[in-house]
Amino acid sequence: MSSQLIRALLLALLSMVIALPVGHFIAHWAGWLVFCGGLGLQMAFHFRNFARLDRWSYQPIVDAGLEGEGAWDGIFGRLYRHEKELRSQIAERDDQIVRLFAALQALTDGVVALDFNQQIVYCNTTAEEQLGLALSTDVGQPIVNLVRQPEFVAYLTGGDFERPLTLRSDRGSDRVLSIHIVPYAGNRRLMQIKDVTQTDRLDQMRRDFVANVSHELRTPLTVLAGFLETLQEIDLDKADQQRYLDLMAEQSKRMESIVQDLLTLSSIESAPPPCTDVVDMSNLIDKLRRDGEALSGGRHRILAENDGMCDLRGSEPELVSAFGNLVANAVRYTPAGGTVRIEWKRTPQGAEFAVEDTGIGIDAKHIPRLTERFYRVDRGRSRDAGGTGLGLAIVKHSLNRHQAQLEIKSAPGVGSRFAARFPGSRVASL
Structure with missing residues (x-):
């Protein structure tokens, strides 16, 4: 039996104990009046606390002042604790939901x-x-x-x-x-x-690369196979034989150039980070100028400008290969009588190497893809110029390994400018 019920029975018994003497010595109705009054007071007490509980149930709040009297004090205390724990659990759940949505947004x-x-x-x-x-x-x-x-x-x-x-x-x-x-x-x-846009692009580049390698090697292989079959089956005089052999040697050298550039590109991609040796840029610029003049054969004006204020830290063979490719391209794609300008200067951000020409120029739509392997603006012109389609890919990877950015500006019929911008960490002050 609960303590609240026992307490109610004791209070009723107390009312009866008081009512019996009153009814015996005074009057029966007086005794009943005392007994009923005791029960009425007890019911009023409980009704008052019940009314407070009813009002609270319409708008339950965590209120430390929620107190009752007598047996009701325990009830109100338990309600307060349960409401407090429930609100704490709800707040914790809401916080978890907020963190979950924040994670989803991130x-x-x-x-x-x-x-x-x-x-x-x-x-x-x-x-x-x-x-x-x-x-x-x-x-x-x-x-x-x-x-x-x-x-x-x-x-x-x-x-x-x-x-x-x-x-x-x-x-x-x-x-x-x-x-x-x-x-x-x-x-x-x-x-x-x-x-997966980037992944799709890389897959497409891989497929294009395989297709382009196959295409680039198939042409000289077809020429070689055709000439070999001709030499095996037809008796030719010495002059024709020598002409065929010269053409075969030319195609063989072309395949050798393609394979060599592929090996160079592969070695650059898999090589450890470049060293930080100081490269003498004055000597390098002079060498690039002489190489450009040799390739030009006097058909172009080759200019070199060096402010002489800094050298470069990095791998000299890689830089020579990258810069040499830019100079060779400028000479190849500049008509006779044009100008090729080689520049090296210090900048507020670091240093800049640039090759500028007055050549045929490149349409803007091709510029974003120029450094892709085997990408050609004009396949026929590229082959006639002796390129393998890998030069700018080698340039890009070599510069990336030196934390440099390649910027290309060009306009058809006006010329092109290829600029390699190096950060200050790669610059050696004189």
Whole structure:
């Protein structure tokens, strides 16, 4: 039996004990009046505390002043503790939810939560940017009404999510997204969206590279095979034989140049960081000028400018290869009578090496891809000039290893300027 019930019975018994003498010695009705009055006071006491509890139940708050009297004090105390613990648990849960949503917002992958009807429940800012969504207005909207590409709709409704969907953006960009849908909590679904544009570009570059290598080597191999077959099957006089042999040697040297450039590029990519030896730029600029004059054969004016204020720290063979490629390209693609200018100077940010020419120039649409392997603006002209299509790729990797940036400016019919900008950490003051 609870202590509250025992206490109520004791109070009723006390009222009876007082009422019996009154009823015996005074009057029966007086005794009953005392007994009923005692019970009424007890009921009024309980009703008062019950009314306080009823008012509190409409707007429960954690109030340390929530106290009762007698047996009600324990009840109010327990309610206070339970309400306090419940609010603490709710606050902790809300804090966890806030941290969870903050983590979802920090993800570099897009996240979209869908309900049973494929309607948007939540998406992070990355997904908003990737799919063109707006959480403030799109919550509750079917995802297929907002992302309407047929391949996405078919993937979502098909229900086969073993493999992710590769989706190319239809929003006027070359973005490529990988969408993986994970069913959870029954028929709800969670979309994970990864931006694989860079990976797709690298895969395309790899495929282009294999195709270009095959193409570049197939032509000289076809020429060699054709001449060998001719020499084996047809009797030729000495002059024709020598002409064929010269052409075969030319194609052999071309293949050798391609393979050598490939090996150079591979060695640069896999080599340890370049050293920090001081490279004498005055001697190097003079050497580049002489090499340019030898390649030009007097057909161009080769100028060299050096402010003489600094040298460069790095691997001299790599720098000679990179700078030499830029000078050779300038000479090859500048018509006779043109000018090639070689510059070395100190800048507020570090130092700059530049090669400027008055050659045929390059259309702006080609400039972003010039440093790709085997990329050619004009394949026929490049082969006639003796290039392998790997020179600027070698330049780019050599400069990147020296923390330098290559800037290309060009205009068709005006000329080009290739500038390599080095940071101050690679500059050796004189």
